[in-house]
Amino acid sequence: MRTELLLSVVAAVVAVACRPDPGNPDYPDISADSGAVDDGSLPGDTPFDPSVPRLAFSVFYEGQSTEEIVIDNAAVNYFIYDNTYVPIPDEDHVEGFTSDRLAVQAGAGYLGGGINFSGGPIDFTGWTTLHVALKSEDLNFEGLTLGVDGADQNGDIIPGRAVVSDFGFVADGEWHVLNIPISAMVPVPPLDQVTAGLQIIRPGPVEADTSFLIDDVYFTAEEVE
Numbered sequence: 001m002r003t004e005l006l007l008s009v010v011a012a013v014v015a016v017a018c019r020p021d022p023g024n025p026d027y028p029d030i031s032a033d034s035g036a037v038d039d040g041s042l043p044g045d046t047p048f049d050p051s052v053p054r055l056a057f058s059v060f061y062e063g064q065s066t067e068e069i070v071i072d073n074a075a076v077n078y079f080i081y082d083n084t085y086v087p088i089p090d091e092d093h094v095e096g097f098t099s100d101r102l103a104v105q106a107g108a109g110y111l112g113g114g115i116n117f118s119g120g121p122i123d124f125t126g127w128t129t130l131h132v133a134l135k136s137e138d139l140n141f142e143g144l145t146l147g148v149d150g151a152d153q154n155g156d157i158i159p160g161r162a163v164v165s166d167f168g169f170v171a172d173g174e175w176h177v178l179n180i181p182i183s184a185m186v187p188v189p190p191l192d193q194v195t196a197g198l199q200i201i202r203p204g205p206v207e208a209d210t211s212f213l214i215d216d217v218y219f220t221a222e223e224v225e
Helices: 139-143
Strands: 002-004 054-057 067-069 077-081 085-090 099-104 111-116 129-135 145-151 157-163 176-181 194-202 211-220
Touching (some): 085 211, 129 145, 139 194, 157 194
Parallel strands (some): 054 067
Antiparallel strands (some): 002 077, 077 111, 085 099, 099 211, 129 176, 129 211
């Protein structure tokens, strides 16, 4: 059974419009794995450039994008599978104002959640790379997988997955910024019929009272070096 996490998101309204104006803070020099933190808004390791296509969701990212898929709890849902974790806003972040701490629920046995397109598949053709920032001290999460689900011509779901430790994540208590090519997911999902734009899965067994931070999640239309 999947449990829907109700988010206070208004359909067709870009979430950025509801956020406080960050003004003009003095941004530090953010780079991958820097662990830099600020009390205000940070642009992430790759500040938004409107000339570079960027696709974001209305969760796990607070900055600007060229396209946004808004979670409206109808056509687009953010599900937490089997109540396996609790999302907690955390002031430790690399982008925006907060990150999300995903804390494992006791007895869950695994961790799972995702952004599901309940209203029908969405064409992701052209989006090539998943960008994400992760932080944890729990070795559990070196086995965390991130992915995209797509349907083939027969309607069968192809669950593309990437193990984050294969792309530079280490559970050392520091922020790690990953750029995961969709073409490197196993198996590679069909992008013309995407049924889940983001899957966050840590297969069991997974220890209770463990957690990780996730922030700065978006897709780019060209591979980020």
